[in-house]
Amino acid sequence: MQKPLNTHSFFFLSLARERQAPHLAKKASLLTALVLLLSALSVSTAIAADFGSNLVFITGRKGGAAITPRTFYTNNPGSSGVTVPFTTSSPLGTFNRTDTVIDELYVNAESNTTAGNNETVAPPSLLYRVYRQDSPEQQGGFIPLQLTLVSGAPNGVAKWSSNLSNTVNLIQYASTPGDYFLEVYFQSTYTVAGVPSNPAFPNFFFDGSDAIPYKNSFVQNIDGQLFVQSTWAPKSSDWFDASNWADSKDPSKPGSVPNFNVDVVIPRNTTGAYPNIDGRRDARVHNLTLAGTSPSQKAGLSLTTGTLSISGNFQDSWGGFYQAEQSFLLLTGSETQVFDASSRPKVKPLSLFYLGLQGTGSKVMTSNMTITRSIIMNSNGIPSGNLVTGNFVVDLGTTGVLTGETSSGYIEGTVTSTRTVANQQANDFGGIGVRITANRDNTSATSPGLTTVTRSNYVYTGIGTSQSINRSFTFVPARANIPQFDLDFNYLDADLNGIKISDLRLFRSETGDIPFEPLGSSTSSVANTFTRNNISGNLAAVFTLGDNTNPLPVTLVSFTAAPTAQGNALLRWATANESNNKGFGIERQLASGDAWLPVGYLATGNNAKGGKYEYVDKSLSSATFTPQAYYRLRQEDLDGKVSYSPVAVVARQAVAASSNLVLSPVPVTGASISLTFAEAGQAGSEISIINTQGQRLYTYTTQASTDAALSLPVEGLAAGVYIVSVRVPGQALRHARFVKL
Numbered sequence: 001m002q003k004p005l006n007t008h009s010f011f012f013l014s015l016a017r018e019r020q021a022p023h024l025a026k027k028a029s030l031l032t033a034l035v036l037l038l039s040a041l042s043v044s045t046a047i048a049a050d051f052g053s054n055l056v057f058i059t060g061r062k063g064g065a066a067i068t069p070r071t072f073y074t075n076n077p078g079s080s081g082v083t084v085p086f087t088t089s090s091p092l093g094t095f096n097r098t099d100t101v102i103d104e105l106y107v108n109a110e111s112n113t114t115a116g117n118n119e120t121v122a123p124p125s126l127l128y129r130v131y132r133q134d135s136p137e138q139q140g141g142f143i144p145l146q147l148t149l150v151s152g153a154p155n156g157v158a159k160w161s162s163n164l165s166n167t168v169n170l171i172q173y174a175s176t177p178g179d180y181f182l183e184v185y186f187q188s189t190y191t192v193a194g195v196p197s198n199p200a201f202p203n204f205f206f207d208g209s210d211a212i213p214y215k216n217s218f219v220q221n222i223d224g225q226l227f228v229q230s231t232w233a234p235k236s237s238d239w240f241d242a243s244n245w246a247d248s249k250d251p252s253k254p255g256s257v258p259n260f261n262v263d264v265v266i267p268r269n270t271t272g273a274y275p276n277i278d279g280r281r282d283a284r285v286h287n288l289t290l291a292g293t294s295p296s297q298k299a300g301l302s303l304t305t306g307t308l309s310i311s312g313n314f315q316d317s318w319g320g321f322y323q324a325e326q327s328f329l330l331l332t333g334s335e336t337q338v339f340d341a342s343s344r345p346k347v348k349p350l351s352l353f354y355l356g357l358q359g360t361g362s363k364v365m366t367s368n369m370t371i372t373r374s375i376i377m378n379s380n381g382i383p384s385g386n387l388v389t390g391n392f393v394v395d396l397g398t399t400g401v402l403t404g405e406t407s408s409g410y411i412e413g414t415v416t417s418t419r420t421v422a423n424q425q426a427n428d429f430g431g432i433g434v435r436i437t438a439n440r441d442n443t444s445a446t447s448p449g450l451t452t453v454t455r456s457n458y459v460y461t462g463i464g465t466s467q468s469i470n471r472s473f474t475f476v477p478a479r480a481n482i483p484q485f486d487l488d489f490n491y492l493d494a495d496l497n498g499i500k501i502s503d504l505r506l507f508r509s510e511t512g513d514i515p516f517e518p519l520g521s522s523t524s525s526v527a528n529t530f531t532r533n534n535i536s537g538n539l540a541a542v543f544t545l546g547d548n549t550n551p552l553p554v555t556l557v558s559f560t561a562a563p564t565a566q567g568n569a570l571l572r573w574a575t576a577n578e579s580n581n582k583g584f585g586i587e588r589q590l591a592s593g594d595a596w597l598p599v600g601y602l603a604t605g606n607n608a609k610g611g612k613y614e615y616v617d618k619s620l621s622s623a624t625f626t627p628q629a630y631y632r633l634r635q636e637d638l639d640g641k642v643s644y645s646p647v648a649v650v651a652r653q654a655v656a657a658s659s660n661l662v663l664s665p666v667p668v669t670g671a672s673i674s675l676t677f678a679e680a681g682q683a684g685s686e687i688s689i690i691n692t693q694g695q696r697l698y699t700y701t702t703q704a705s706t707d708a709a710l711s712l713p714v715e716g717l718a719a720g721v722y723i724v725s726v727r728v729p730g731q732a733l734r735h736a737r738f739v740k741l
Contacts, residue, residue: 049119049190051207052076052112052157056086056126056184056214061104062095074186074207074214086184092218095171105170105218108162111147111186111207113154120155122202123147124188125390126162127210130173133181133217140289140315141340141366142185142210143168144390168336173313174220183213187391196512199393199414199454199474228262230255232299234272239283244275260311263287266299266320274299274320279306279327287312290320303327311359315340319350325372328354330379333361341367349395357384357409364388365413371400377411378404389413393454396430403431407494415455421448421477429453433490434473434543439483440533448485448539449478459497460509460516460544466551466646468507471495472544480540489530489545503548506532510541518551518643519543550646561631561648562684562729567621569650570729571631574612585634586615590626598634620650627652649704651682661726667739671715675736679728681705686727687712691720714740 053076059069072086084090095103109126127142145162152158174180185208191197208214229248233255236244245255248265258264264285266275277283283303288310292298298318309330317340323329329352331337337359341350351370356379357363363385371394378384386409387394396402396417405411417429421438423445428435432455439445453475460468471491489506507516517537524531530545559573571586583603587596599617620629629652633645662676679685682704689698689712697717702710712724717740726734 048116049121049188049203049205050114051124051186051188051205052114053080054112054186054207055080055082055110057108057110058092059106059108060095062093063103064101067093072216074184086214086216088181088215088217090216092182092216094219094221095174096221097171097174102169102171106167107145107170107182107184108167109145109147109184109186110150110162111160111188113158113160113188115155115158115190118193119190120193121158122154122189122191123149124160124186126184127187127213128170128182128184130170130180130182132174133179140317141338142183142213143338143340143364143366144187144388146390171220172335174218177221178219180218180220181215182218183215185209185213189391191513193513194511199416199456202391204391228256230258230262230264232264232266232275234269234274237273237276237302239275239277240280258283258285260284260286260309263289263312265289265291266301267291268293268297268299274301276302276304277306277308277327278304282307282309284309285312286310288314290316290318292318292320294318303329310337313338313340317341323352323354325353328356330356330358331363331384332359332382333363334359335361336385337361337363339363339365339369341369356380357387358382359384361385362388362412365390365392365394368392368395370395370397371402372397373399374401374403375411376404377402378406378409384409386410386412389415396432399430401430405433405492407492410492410494411455412457414457416452418450418452421451423447427451433471435488435490436475436539437486440486442483445483446479446481448475448480448482451475451477451539457495460513460542460546466547467497468544468546469495469497469499469504472542474512474542475539477539480538482539484534484536485539486533487531487535487543488524489532489543491528491530491545493528499545499547504530504545505548505551506530506543507546507551508535508538508541508543510538512542516544516546521548551643556633556635556645559633559645559648560684560729561629561650562682563650563652563679564616564729565731566618567652569617569620569629569631571615571617571648572613572729573633573645582636582638584613585636586617587632587634588617588620588623589630589632590624596632620652625652651704661724661734661736663724663736663738667741668714669741672711672713673738674709675712675724675726676709677726677734679726679731680710681707682728684729688725688727689714689717690723690725692722697722 054074056072056074057069060067071082072084073082074086077083077085092105095105097103107128111124113121113124115121123146125144125146127144129140129142131140147160147162150159150161170182185206187204187206189202189204230245231248232244233246234244238244240257242256247255262285268291290299290301295318298320300320302322304324305326307328307330309332311333349370350367351372353373355371356376358379360383365388389411390413394411394415398418402415415432417432419427419429421427421436423439423443426435426437432453434453438447453473456472457470458472459470469491505521506519508519509516519532519535522530523533557574562570564570581604583601585598586600588599589596599619600615602613602615604611604613629650631648635643664674683702685702687700687702688696690696719740721737721739724736724738
């Protein structure tokens, strides 16, 4: 089977990118401009991070029977055989909602991304929303559905999918009969190697956008009310006065004070008062919508004392909700709840004093949130689902506190806190899971001062399968280089990412990326707490926990192994910095489970700026034949400390094969040409296409695979004669010619 190459590297694809649909939003940053400039100057430079083909999947049930699944494209028509665009010209159908049966309508997605040079793409999201076509003022914010990696790599070409069939029934957002729109767009962010990222200002790129989304439609019928629909029709401001409420379908009916079976709409009005909850008893609703069209044309609701409990969705797009310090807002749903304040960034941050979470449903944010006093997970001991931040942030500021997190109910995403860290005083930053004690034994030393900590659910990856837990802390202190500090790192069982607690080690990165500095093992016997005392150096860094048996890259930046034509193994590695380093031992294992045997040693000494090294294992050619050979580095310090690199693999079956290059078909008239050679399946071979003027038009480095042939894209080449060159590590350069008609 042929293996398609990463065609985003092809220079002429940047021209095709300009011909994509105009609704495809582009990054407009200095970094993007620089990447495009470099692409124009060098055809071998990869384009910046962007979306390729994206698909939307629609499934569901009507009358208890499954509907025929449908697939739509948003850009790149015809990808994977899909020819139907996601537009209102192909409506999704008519659905029903009764007291006993709710038809089901689900949306899922697939996305393909391409990263530019030194870029890594974060998992993208499909963002969606549902609203009545005749009520655009109630359209609300977009709800994120995060996609997971299916194939490829985030720093190259990757395929992502939601793989979450039947997660959220969209009919729950269609609570009244009528015609509805379903709008979607794709969104992701990227990071650049060596450039620290800022969670508050991520590098976004889009397929569509919230301003110009893709749109489809469906019809909702209701044969009986699952939830009562109630509208605020004020005679006073008293929430608990039944005369202030009217049936949404028949305003002539007498109203009733809302409860968990009631969907409430508070419309914009110019004459009457808006409701006030004054604490005489708890106020309860299912869905709550504060309507409006702009910051100056919005409905209001005041929670002055007492508790407002919401079991469904809360939509307040224009900032009409006010919470006083003596009150409590509670989210209690057993299904997914959307906490919608999506337009608030255009108005003001969503600011709350007290927020509690109960009920096993996830609580999904659609904007940033500031907590002035307290956010309580699993409030009153009642289990809650996660608070999902998506691309947004929970900010505790200088006074907010987080309590009650468990592995089944925690803030899933990003939370920040700012505190003043003084000498010899422990500071837990409002309970976000980390504690710092600065200069415990030095009262006259410099203190960190005002310090912001950002906690993220992010897995750092290293060489091979090396990875961190799903939690990290980034410190931004007023004064970074302090003599020493103690750090307590708290984690949940849900964060461990398969790493054994006994194997956890603390790592620090001053750049936010590799290399990481190892800071040792824990001195704490307290469950879910990792403690290191007397840490010296920079506090302005990322701290995370990694695996001692498969550590994050420390001084080692890269380590590769490749076979040579003589049957040997060529080993190459590079370090970022070396301290107290004695040298590297080279160890080999012929079969998984065998003993590791020393095959060589390099006494390298210390190199503050790092170094690049090579070693040829000539003994491999005479060793017992196995399909693969495994190598690792045994790094030794001057004080006797030993650490091991991740494992590199050599595919030995390619050693005795032919050195010929085979191109087919020749001449070529189609979009690609097949290249077959013995080492096609091993990593590290450099493939180039060169024209007769000696210009290098295309370069690709192979990845490890089981394929014997590669598919080279040639669709953008003009008619003429071209040369394919192959450079395998440790071997002479090989060439073959082909003609493009």
